[in-house]
Amino acid sequence: MEVNKDIENEKKNLDGTKENLDDESELTVEELQEVIFKKEKELEEMNTRLLRLQADFVNYRKRTEKEKEGLVDYGIETIVCELLPILDNFERALDSEKNKEDGFYKGIEMIQHQLLDLLKNNGIEEIDALNTQFDPNYHHAVLMEESEDADEGTIVGVLQKGYKFKEKVIRPSMVRVAQ
Numbered sequence: 001m002e003v004n005k006d007i008e009n010e011k012k013n014l015d016g017t018k019e020n021l022d023d024e025s026e027l028t029v030e031e032l033q034e035v036i037f038k039k040e041k042e043l044e045e046m047n048t049r050l051l052r053l054q055a056d057f058v059n060y061r062k063r064t065e066k067e068k069e070g071l072v073d074y075g076i077e078t079i080v081c082e083l084l085p086i087l088d089n090f091e092r093a094l095d096s097e098k099n100k101e102d103g104f105y106k107g108i109e110m111i112q113h114q115l116l117d118l119l120k121n122n123g124i125e126e127i128d129a130l131n132t133q134f135d136p137n138y139h140h141a142v143l144m145e146e147s148e149d150a151d152e153g154t155i156v157g158v159l160q161k162g163y164k165f166k167e168k169v170i171r172p173s174m175v176r177v178a179q
Contacts, residue, residue: 103164127162129155129173140172154178
């Protein structure tokens with residue numbers, strides 16, 4: 001836009017220079033070389049400005065793509081944080097049912113699997129916790145208990161599952177840790 005205006009102005013200046021040269025045929029070679037040098041310098045400056053403008057545009061496009069991706073990720077994360085308590089309730093309902101062959105149980109189980117698949121397809125992963133070493137970045141220790149079967153610092157029970165999205169912890173696992 002601005003570059004196009006500058007190019008048009010330069011064309012007019014060149015036309016004016018040509019008319020001046022026609023009118024003043026008495027210019028010396030040195031003066032002509034000086035005019036050519038000035039025009040080459042102006043052309044070089046215009047090329048530099050154009051290259052900078054192109055680089056600015058590429059940087060702008062990259063920045064807006066990154067911002068857009070960040071907004072989408074934030075939206076996914078927000079919705080998932082609201083879905084996790086619902087998923088926990090499905091798990092509690094399934095754990096409390098005694099008749100595992102009941103049609104109602106099977107239906108609830110199918111819904112739970114659909115929710116888990118939906119989360120997995122959108123980059124949400126469950127944090128593995130049971131029988132792993134306690135990591136405060138991924139786990140929230142609620143209880144410390146004596147255990148002969150596990151080494152100190154090993155997670156012996158999961159009270160609430162944790163989830164992460166693109167290596168970012170959305171909710172840490174609430175765990176029991178061996179002492």
